[in-house]
Amino acid sequence: MRQYIIRRLLQVLPIVFLVATTVFFLFKLIPGDPATVFAGEQASPATIARVRERLGLDQPVIVQYWRYLQRLVKGDLGTSFINGMEVIDLVKARFPNTIRLAFISTILSAFFGVSIGMISALKRETIVDYLLTVVALLGISIPIFWLGLMLIYVLSVQLSILPIAGASSWKNYIMPVCTLSAVSVASILRITRSSILEVISEDFVRLARAKGLKETRVVFRHVLPNALIPVVTVVGLQFGYMLGGSIITETIFSWPGMGRMLVVAVNQRDVMVVQGVLIVFATSFVLVNLIVDIVYALIDPKISYS
């Protein structure tokens, strides 16, 4: 097992390298001169030239690329053009907030998605099942910015029971978590339902009943462990999507996380910050997938580690 994990970790390196490379060249393609942004719109051409030299932007692209990689290996993501702070420090300050929000949302989505999906499957083709299916469809199709704004309008503006913005108390988590989880709960619910329905008609489940087991034991010992295997992948993917979803959610709720930082940086044309955030996001996404794969290997005995 350890060897499997190490091997999978080594496979991550080339992907991260590819991500870093793509991000770098993407920014070379974007029109606009970072040195101008850095020096300010009013700066004289001489100042801009000096800045360009200091940032190494006067060098050939390939040299810039090489230096960029060298810095990256050391964990140096450059400095912000706007406030001169180390990007890595900005990330360190904001990323935990984003992760915390995504993590709480994932855990809650998984819990509610799986339990509601289970109820839906066990009550299949009853009014309960139909209602839950409609709710799930709503959850998947509502645009999350609309949901976020509606929550703010009703709960903060009209009823004044929840704070609109910030991350200072647990109350601040409620609306962002709901907004971020809506799609995930619905997706997890649907995959859980269909997966349970598939497993429940299998021979081994019928045989489990023929062995004289109680229905709860049949469900929890035989149906769920099999039905949840594909659900794990979806939960992992949802965590990844939540990193993306954090961009909208954090902006709506003024959440001090990396998603909002990215939006602000884009507006300010703060190239280094945007670059750094993208690399961190992409790397996290790859790592989440790695973790999902490892969990998958742990719970499915049919996957051997060699």
Added chain:
Amino acid sequence: MGDLLSVHDLETRFRTREGIVHAVNGVSFQLKKGETLGIVGESGCGKSVSVLSMLRLIPTPPGRIVAGRVMYQGKDMLKMTDDGIRHIRGSKISMVFQDPMTSLNPVMKIGQQVSEPLVVHEGLGRKQAFDRAAEILELVKIPNAKDRLNDYPHQFSGGMRQRVVIAMGLICNPQILIADEPTTALDVTIQAQITELIKKIRDELGMAIIWITHDLGVVAGLADRVVVMYGGLIIEEAPTKMLYDNPSHPYTIGLMESLPRMDKTRARRLTSIEGIPPVLMENPRYCPFAPRCKFVVSRCRHERPQLLPIGEDGHHVACWLDPHTGRENE
């Protein structure tokens, strides 16, 4: 009467998109202590549904048992509480299904699966239950049984898995083992091994067996008595030798004629009778075999023949004619 189990007028239907499927239309039979009863008939004639209905294992919906009684130890299993029937399943009456590849839970260790009936029926602890599981796996000839308790199903071959399923069925020492085509999905050589194994265990433990199969050859060597099903009904029933010596329903006669001279096990499948098996979309108020029968008379198309005793002891046939004389039965 000394019957261990008796089934009376069992009827099971399925509600499907195309309409109601009348899978079992009034099946009655008895099983004595230690007896082996064969149930034969071509695919879709209601063999599996009959035995699954007995233990109330029909998926509901779409299935529904609409009539009948299944008497076991003086009680009707169809009217028992859920708890009541659960105490019988897997402990007094257990089942083995056709396909060993899908009969085992892929993410549960063999030891756990085999010992599970003991845990739920006899409240044994894990250690004791595993010891018993190892014993029973040895009984069904799994090599190194003790070391394989922690293996998963995918680590076993098809034949070995069917042995595991059989072990699981036997672990509580049941009075009745229902084997629904337990060898159909296996290679010919493995088929013979599994059949031999069950025979041997039956002789050791003395349980009764209901053995469902397509294969008349297998039944001949195994069963004390055979019922032949067609279109959700039993159309002939007799002690095994009598059935082979003197098949009396036109369908059974057809089956026997289509049997090749010994060997070639594969070719003994019941597929070589002319015409197609009935689609059970309506409850037959007439003889279900009429569309394929060469002896058919007009009465066959209006009235359903009852399963009635003919001549010899224990021989029952549901047919309006005596096919040997061509005369109508009364």
